[in-house]
Amino acid sequence: MxxxxxxxxxxxxxxxxxxxxxxxxxxxxxxxxxxxxxxxxxxxxxxxxxxxxxxxxxxxxxxxxxxxxxxxxxxxxxxxxxxxxxxxxxxxxxxxxxxxxxxxxxxxxxxxxxxxxxxxxxxxxxxxxxxxxxxxxxxxxxxxxxxxxxxxxxxxxxxGPRWRMVIIGAGQLSLYTADFALASDFEVIVIDPREEYAEGLNRNDVTFIKGMPDDVLLAIGVDPHTAVVALTHDPKLDDMALMEALKSPAFYVGALGSRKNTQKRKERLLDFDVSKEEVERLHGPVGLNIGALTPPEIAVSILAEVIAVKYGITVPKKI
Incomplete structure (x- = not known):
């Protein structure tokens, strides 16, 4: 809906x-x-x-x-x-x-x-x-x-419920991604446990939850109308979120990082009781390859990929 x-x-x-x-x-x-x-x-x-x-x-x-x-x-x-x-x-x-x-x-x-x-x-x-x-x-x-x-x-x-995007991390890229997600009619939740980011996200149109990503994902319940996008660039936070997101029925799971770092992340996730099939659900590097360089451009590429997956459009594998 x-x-x-x-x-x-x-x-x-x-x-x-x-x-x-x-x-x-x-x-x-x-x-x-x-x-x-x-x-x-x-x-x-x-x-x-x-x-x-x-x-x-x-x-x-x-x-x-x-x-x-x-x-x-x-x-x-x-x-x-x-x-x-x-x-x-x-x-x-x-x-x-x-x-x-x-x-x-x-x-x-x-x-x-x-x-x-x-x-x-x-x-x-x-x-x-x-x-x-x-x-x-x-x-x-x-x-x-x-x-x-x-x-x-x-x-x-x-x-049905509104489509929902859960963003891990409250940095600049996350805020641009939140803006484009809101414009695309997603409900937006941002999760970040870091104290230095808690003050910067004081908005009525975004739900900000200060907590460990894996715990929060379990608490809010991830359903087939939810996209999870990990954007902290901190493996300690992103990987924790991805461990839960990839096991959930989320229709999209993506993470920021280079091709090399994405491959390393997938190898780490396999060591943490995430199955090969679940790991292969990960979209990484996150976003469509449109040559994006700036945070707003990367945010556009992320929303484009999420929307494509939402409507059942096949997106190319990156690695």
Whole structure:
């Protein structure tokens, strides 16, 4: 789940708990060049406040008006279609004659949304299934590979935790890497036990944990939506983190260092009860080979490699 979808969910829960009538609109089908993909959603409060987007601003004003005047008075989901004709597509600003079908739920269940939020916060993948006839929804365990589905009888959407990057070390390169990771919609955690770095990382957008990397990784729990990047250039810290990260289900594990130092690191890890298969998961030297020299350039190369692995793109082995 990206930060925008998570914000929609948090807003809907907050508004419903405060007693506000709320409708949730979900993109269930698109044709042509509709601006938002299926599964995108929008929370609409009775007074016109919104969170999220279903069209990038093309149809939201009209949808808000329809929700306020009609849909919130109903008890079951309503299908709303925009852009059926070229004229209507032009009227609503849908590019290239795009068409948009939205399922609008006028009575989303607070208890279900709260449970969904708890699951996401606990790094669980959860599927929400909405019965079209009744408007009632249920939750079940999901899989990151589950696709959005919509039929005449139900809508199924899978939500997962935000992708997370854990950075070992709080030096200059780590801060640039954190900035690019945040811009790429990762939740960022920086771990560093060194006293001299504790004062330098006073930011609200990054979680800083002062502690030994291996202990912290075990404490926070590394899941398949987590990337671990070791950037201290201190084997005593990086290797400790890598010993745990390579045994975890992290989708990406990388470490700073030259080819020669990476080979030595792999040999050391084999001596510390890390299997050959686990060691071969290590991306090192960390980052794609784009000729990067400066800390910002190296940070770009790191994010590029992490994103490639996230989306299943094969990256070349370096050693």
């Amino acid at each position: 990206n930060s925008t979808d998570l914000s929609v969910l948090k807003s809907a829960v907050s508004w419903l708990k405060a007693g506000h009538p709320v409708a949730i609109a979900t993109v269930v089908q698109t044709w042509g060049s509709a601006p938002r993909p299926v599964g995108s959603w929008l929370a609409i409060r009775h007074d016109g406040q919104v969170a999220g987007s279903v069209s990038g601003g093309c149809v939201e004003d009209d949808l808000i008006s329809r929700v306020q005047s009609e849909i919130l008075t109903r008890n079951t989901p309503e299908m709303v279609v925009y852009g059926v004709s070229q004229e209507e597509a032009a009227r609503f600003g849908l590019p290239c004659g795009g068409t948009l079908r939205l399922l609008v739920e006028p009575k989303p269940q607070l208890a279900i949304l709260e449970k969904l939020l708890v699951g996401i916060s606990s790094h669980q993948v959860t599927k929400r299934i909405v019965n079209i006839a009744s408007g009632k929804s249920t939750l079940e365990a999901g899989n990151r590979n589950d696709e959005f589905t919509y039929t005449d009888s139900e809508m199924s959407t899978t939500y």
